[in-house]
Amino acid sequence: MNNKGDILKSWVEQFTEAFLEGNILNAKELLDVYLNDNETTTMDVHQLLTAVMTYIGDLWEQNIITVAQEHIATNVCKYVLHYYHLEVSMPGSLIDSPNKKGMFYCIEDEQHDIGIDMISNIFKEAGWTTKLLGANMPIDAACQLALDWKPDIIGISISIPYHLPKLIKHIQVLNELPHQPLVIVGGRLVYIYDLSLYCPASTIIVKDLSELDKLTGIEFIGEVHI
Numbered sequence: 001m002n003n004k005g006d007i008l009k010s011w012v013e014q015f016t017e018a019f020l021e022g023n024i025l026n027a028k029e030l031l032d033v034y035l036n037d038n039e040t041t042t043m044d045v046h047q048l049l050t051a052v053m054t055y056i057g058d059l060w061e062q063n064i065i066t067v068a069q070e071h072i073a074t075n076v077c078k079y080v081l082h083y084y085h086l087e088v089s090m091p092g093s094l095i096d097s098p099n100k101k102g103m104f105y106c107i108e109d110e111q112h113d114i115g116i117d118m119i120s121n122i123f124k125e126a127g128w129t130t131k132l133l134g135a136n137m138p139i140d141a142a143c144q145l146a147l148d149w150k151p152d153i154i155g156i157s158i159s160i161p162y163h164l165p166k167l168i169k170h171i172q173v174l175n176e177l178p179h180q181p182l183v184i185v186g187g188r189l190v191y192i193y194d195l196s197l198y199c200p201a202s203t204i205i206v207k208d209l210s211e212l213d214k215l216t217g218i219e220f221i222g223e224v225h226i
């Protein structure tokens with residue numbers, strides 16, 4: 001083991017094994033060991049877990065693991081993530097509250113909600129008040145909450161290419177809100193397509209977690225390893 005890439009690969013493999021095994025306690029203990037053995041930032045943890053899930057997707061695509069195993073791994077990942085957020089990263093501990101609000105969701109039919117869960121919690125760590133609406137959010141309901149609660153930022157996640165028309169609709173409707181929140185978009189699709197072609201200039205497309213520094217108002221990034 002002689003460089004950071006090899007070390008990261010080894011952690012990805014260990015977490016993959018633990019996630020596929022389906023044992024939440026073992027996976028939680030592995031995270032404790034990882035946090036103990038490494039000087040990590042919150043971004044390191046999120047990037048590691050993202051890499052693990054991407055790797056699990058690759059294994060599924062290559063028929064090395066089954067759909068059932070992928071579902072088991074997803075559930076363990078969610079437990080580990082929530083353990084990290086609730087018991088390790090301590091929401092709001094990094095800075096005094098900036099008195100800002102953010103709501104975060106995936107558009108209709110989009111089930112990939114691990115990423116938006118991470119983003120909501122990164123904002124929470126930065127002291128923001130957040131509402132995480134999760135997967136499959138209907139546009140009317142999202143809009144009603146935005147009208148009532150008036151978040152400063154609305155974060156939307158999209159992974160699947162055929163959901164793009166719905167994303168465009170969401171952005172159009174959110175841009176008509178009277179209090180003019182900042183709309184930010186992220187997720188697997190932003191790595192595949194240039195979504196700026198479909199969004200008004202006021203929409204921020206987030207391709208890199210390091211961009212969250214500017215948006216949350218604090219510096220999260222230590223060294224980005226992935």
Ligand code: B12
Pocket residue numbers: 046047049050053054055056057058061070071074109110111112113114115116118119154155156157158159160161184185186187188206209
């Ligand atoms: C887990 C998983 C599932 C789970 C999702 C469970 C859940 N609750 O999330 C389940 C089993 C439900 C699922 C279902 C499906 N899946 Co799936 N899934 C995955 C897998 C393995 C991992 C996704 C993941 O969690 N990644 C980790 C997260 C953290 O990454 P992320 O979402 O990109 O988020 C990061 C950034 O993008 C960013 N981010 C995300 N959102 C936002 C938002 C904002 C505002 C910001 C700033 C940043 C940001 O933050 C995160 C931090 O790193 C991927 C493999 C892959 N390569 O991604 C396939 C994958 C995405 N799935 C795929 C497919 C095909 C499907 C299904 C169609 C399968 C089927 N036939 O039913 C369905 C579709 C369901 C639907 N309608 O949405 C394909 C998509 C292919 C494509 N055409 O693009 C993939 C790529 C698998 C593959 N290799 O083929 N899936």
